[in-house]
Amino acid sequence: MIYLDNAATSYPKPSSVYEAMDHFARHHLANPGRAGHKMALTAEHTLDNARHRLNRFFNGRSPERWIFTLNGTDALNIAIKGVLRDGDHVVTTNVEHNSVSRPLVALAEAGRITLTRVSADGVGWVDPAAIEAAMTSRTRLVVVTHASNVVGTIQPITEIGRLVRSRDALFLVDAAQTAGVVSIDVQAMCIDLLAFPGHKGLLGPTGTGALYVGPRAEAIIRPWREGGTGGDSSSPTQPRELPYYLEGGTPNVLGIAGLIAGLDFVESQGPERLRQHEIALCEKVRHTLSALPGFDVFGPADPAQRVGTLSFRHHSLPAGDLAAILDQSFDIAVRPGLHCAPYIHRHLGTYPEGTVRISPGPFTSENEIDRLLAALQEITTGL
Amino acid sequence: MQTTDPLERYSRQMRLPGIGKAGQERLLASRVTLCGCGALGTVLANALVRAGVGFVRIVDRDFVEPSNLQRQVLFDETDIAENLPKAEAAARKLRQINSTVTIEPIVADINRSNIEDLCHDVDLILDGSDNFELRYLINDLAIKLSKPWVYAGAVGSEGMSMTIVPGQTPCLRCVFEAAPAPGEAGTCETAGVLGPAVGVIANFQAAEALKILSGNLAAINRDLLVLNLWDNIIRRVRIAPLAGRKGKCPCCALRRFEWLEGEHGTQTTTLCGRNAVQVSHRRSSRLDFETLAQSLRTSGSVTYNKFLLKFQLNENGEFYEFTVFPDGRAIIKGTSEPDKARILYARYVGY
Numbered sequence: 001m002i003y004l005d006n007a008a009t010s011y012p013k014p015s016s017v018y019e020a021m022d023h024f025a026r027h028h029l030a031n032p033g034r035a036g037h038k039m040a041l042t043a044e045h046t047l048d049n050a051r052h053r054l055n056r057f058f059n060g061r062s063p064e065r066w067i068f069t070l071n072g073t074d075a076l077n078i079a080i081k082g083v084l085r086d087g088d089h090v091v092t093t094n095v096e097h098n099s100v101s102r103p104l105v106a107l108a109e110a111g112r113i114t115l116t117r118v119s120a121d122g123v124g125w126v127d128p129a130a131i132e133a134a135m136t137s138r139t140r141l142v143v144v145t146h147a148s149n150v151v152g153t154i155q156p157i158t159e160i161g162r163l164v165r166s167r168d169a170l171f172l173v174d175a176a177q178t179a180g181v182v183s184i185d186v187q188a189m190c191i192d193l194l195a196f197p198g199h200k201g202l203l204g205p206t207g208t209g210a211l212y213v214g215p216r217a218e219a220i221i222r223p224w225r226e227g228g229t230g231g232d233s234s235s236p237t238q239p240r241e242l243p244y245y246l247e248g249g250t251p252n253v254l255g256i257a258g259l260i261a262g263l264d265f266v267e268s269q270g271p272e273r274l275r276q277h278e279i280a281l282c283e284k285v286r287h288t289l290s291a292l293p294g295f296d297v298f299g300p301a302d303p304a305q306r307v308g309t310l311s312f313r314h315h316s317l318p319a320g321d322l323a324a325i326l327d328q329s330f331d332i333a334v335r336p337g338l339h340c341a342p343y344i345h346r347h348l349g350t351y352p353e354g355t356v357r358i359s360p361g362p363f364t365s366e367n368e369i370d371r372l373l374a375a376l377q378e379i380t381t382g383l
Numbered sequence: 384m385q386t387t388d389p390l391e392r393y394s395r396q397m398r399l400p401g402i403g404k405a406g407q408e409r410l411l412a413s414r415v416t417l418c419g420c421g422a423l424g425t426v427l428a429n430a431l432v433r434a435g436v437g438f439v440r441i442v443d444r445d446f447v448e449p450s451n452l453q454r455q456v457l458f459d460e461t462d463i464a465e466n467l468p469k470a471e472a473a474a475r476k477l478r479q480i481n482s483t484v485t486i487e488p489i490v491a492d493i494n495r496s497n498i499e500d501l502c503h504d505v506d507l508i509l510d511g512s513d514n515f516e517l518r519y520l521i522n523d524l525a526i527k528l529s530k531p532w533v534y535a536g537a538v539g540s541e542g543m544s545m546t547i548v549p550g551q552t553p554c555l556r557c558v559f560e561a562a563p564a565p566g567e568a569g570t571c572e573t574a575g576v577l578g579p580a581v582g583v584i585a586n587f588q589a590a591e592a593l594k595i596l597s598g599n600l601a602a603i604n605r606d607l608l609v610l611n612l613w614d615n616i617i618r619r620v621r622i623a624p625l626a627g628r629k630g631k632c633p634c635c636a637l638r639r640f641e642w643l644e645g646e647h648g649t650q651t652t653t654l655c656g657r658n659a660v661q662v663s664h665r666r667s668s669r670l671d672f673e674t675l676a677q678s679l680r681t682s683g684s685v686t687y688n689k690f691l692l693k694f695q696l697n698e699n700g701e702f703y704e705f706t707v708f709p710d711g712r713a714i715i716k717g718t719s720e721p722d723k724a725r726i727l728y729a730r731y732v733g734y
Contacts, residue, residue: 036652036661036714044652045665049645052496063496230652 002332002368006278007149007177007309007339007359009199009206013262014362017203020261025254032253033230043253050256051243053263058194059185060212064242067211068251072176073099075195075211078246079172080104080143082221083193088140089114091169093126094343095148095155100174101343104143114138117343123300124153124344128160132167139169146178150339150357151299151348152282152309154182161190170217176200177307180266181275192217201274202266203362204259207252213242223248265362274362278308281360281369285310288373294380298348298355311339311355316383319356322376326356330375334358389483393435406597407435411484413596414438414505418493418521420469421445422576423535424511425457426585427592431509432477434593438485439477442501443469443511444492444722448699454578492722493517495643498524507595508532509588513571514729515562516648522547522555523640531595535588538569540577540613542584545622546591546603553626554635558607560628562647562734564668565711566675570733573678580612649734651721659716660724664734667710675707679731694731703727 003011024046030039032047051063060066069075080103084090090104094117108115116134120126131142142164147154157173164171172193175184180201186194191214198208213221226238227248238245266274283303289295289312298311313319323336337354338345345351360369390397390407397407415436417424420443431439447455447462447469455469462472470488477486491497493512498520502508508525510518510533518534525532526549534555535544547554587608594602606619627636634640641647645665652661672687679685683696694705703717705727713732715724728734 033652036654036663041650041652041663045645045650048650052645055496056499 004358005333005335006361010203010361013203014265017258017261021258024257031250046257050260059187065213067243067246069209071209072197075209078211078224079193081224086112089136089138090141091116091134092143093118094347095120096145098340100143124148124151126155128156131160132163135167141170143172145174147307149177150311150341150344152306153300158189165190181271183271198259203262205255208255208259278360279303282308282310284369309359311357313355319354322356325379401599402597409597410435411437415507416440416502416505417509417511419511420473422454422581423585425455427509427589430589432481440487441470442489445469447472454581510534519642523643526554526635533588533591535584537581537584539574540580541611542580543609544584544587545607553622556634557625557628557632558622565732565734566670568733572730651724658719659714661714662724662728663712670709670711
């Protein structure tokens with residue numbers, strides 16, 4: 001199998017991730033913070049260490065601000081539902097994934113919030129001035145994805161962050177496509193809430209994710225999930241201290257052990273080097289398909305503006321059919337359709353059929369990309 | 384001040400051949416982080432601020448208490464009445480001493496997550512701490528960032544100091560590869576402390592700081608200084624040959640920052656609804672209960688068997704109970720604050 005669906009979840013993981021999880025599961029898989037025995041302490045140390053590592057990697061204010069979640073969606077939901085109050089106004093974009101759009105639209109449809117969706121340009125880039133123009137005195141939250149999961153466009157997060165802060169709103173960034181491949185400094189970028197999965201660019205297993213809660217967001221966020229925290233059991237409600245305030249229930253410490261092994265790999269390579277590898281492969285596809293008859297390729301032409309995700313379509317072969325042939329006859333895994341991001345497809349004119357998306361990972365080789373391109377040529381010849 | 388020349392206040396110090404006007408200007412432009420502001424730290428801060436070190440960041444997690452006044456020279460009874468954090472109380476006093484330098488007080492427990500933030504923008508790190516965990520953490524960071532630091536410690540009537548210049552001198556781990564096990568080294572609370580002993584060793588540290596910051600690296604002490612003011616002993620132990628320990632020092636030769644990476648050190652766990660915090664070690668050690676019991680008896684009541692040691696203590700009207708286990712772990716009842724538990728552990732078990 002040639003796996004080109006790393007934007008959905010990365011595969012394979014570095015072997016150190018499998019080894020770390022196997023070792024942890026066999027020797028240390030106790031419930032952290034609930035007992036105080038040796039195994040529980042090791043499990044707790046794994047969690048503490050992971051928070052420290054994430055805090056260092058993304059330059060957070062302190063380790064306890066990193067809340068472990070089930071995935072990126074869970075982190076986004078904790079953030080969105082935790083900070084919004086009735087009557088608030090929210091600004092978002094049409095590049096967002098459903099994990100941002102659906103909770104916001106549901107709140108708007110229920111009459112709880114008002115929502116403004118700012119449109120990107122033709123390559124999926126959002127102008128900070130458009131965000132600013134959409135903000136009102138009631139704007140509590142601005143939610144922007146760091147990079148599109150469809151066309152890979154990287155957004156001007158620092159500029160947006162600064163203007164959101166100057167207007168005294170909160171800034172939530174969905175880093176699903178960037179954590180691990182684009183450097184993120186939550187303090188320098190004025191990010192109040194950073195949500196990301198652990199199983200994509202950070203190379204951890206599914207079932208992991210995190211939410212960073214900065215000081216401005218901490219002041220108003222409320223828990224969306226409540227339960228046991230391992231400490232302070234006498235309190236009738238969730239203890240106020242982070243991370244426990246937002247982290248009820250047994251954490252996925254096994255997954256987190258794997259996530260940190262993934263982060264070790266990312267740090268040893270460096271995010272920028274990983275991104276360069278992936279965009280170089282995407283560039284090859286873009287270059288070749290642009291010269292072939294019948295193909296449209298989407299997203300920015302400048303590789304500096306994108307992550308390693310590329311969307312394309314063929315005039316006479318629907319995306320779903322093309323992906324099925326690649327899978328069935330060539331053993332190549334790609335992602336067809338709307339990629340949980342219907343608004344950007346409408347914007348690109350690719351709705352409802354969608355596009356074929358390829359997303360190479362750190363272990364994808366140039367030879368595999370060559371085989372994809374040969375397959376595409378073979379499939380579309382004569383059409 | 385009624386003077387036109389801002390350097391006039393430093394005139395006596397500038398007359399020293401090693402300092403002069405150029406050295407004084409270097410001091411004024413230099414930046415220091417002081418880790419801990421107790422007995423060592425107050426003496427250090429006092430000396431540096433008077434000498435005109437331009438920026439002094441003072442980090443301490445604790446509050447001023449009556450038992451501090453015997454030796455912690457910047458504090459007075461008003462600070463206790465106002466229940467001031469040490470960093471704040473020190474800053475207030477220091478600003479009266481010298482309003483022309485910048486003092487940045489920070490009330491925080493220094494740990495592996497914040498130490499880099501606290502020290503990345505300074506020229507020198509000074510050890511004013513009361514525990515080995517912090518000293519090894521400072522050593523890791525100083526070697527990693529290639530910044531000089533000056534170690535010192537004092538307990539009883541003894542003091543010890545060494546100056547670490549990365550790449551030039553041995554580091555702390557070249558000389559003492561491992562931290563003493565919990566309970567192994569006495570603390571000011573268990574063994575007591577002679578005020579002048581801390582004063583002498585901290586002033587020695589301060590002189591080293593002034594040499595480094597004024598550009599006089601050649602003048603620093605390259606030995607381990609050990610003194611005992613009660614027994615009238617002053618010794619210099621030659622440590623230069625230990626530099627890098629033949630390429631095997633885990634820190635400065637192999638660049639494995641085990642304390643910064645969290646392989647060593649303590650962790651705290653707030654225990655379910657018991658107003659208690661457990662302090663444990665990431666690497667377990669073996670405690671000698673007999674020695675520990677002996678050192679704790681002056682502070683409170685102690686009982687032990689081969690499984691546990693119980694120690695009850697009344698400190699400033701607060702009652703605490705320690706249950707210590709043979710691997711160094713301790714459950715401290717009477718607080719649910721992890722920082723407070725760390726302070727108590729450092730004071731009484733010693734780490």
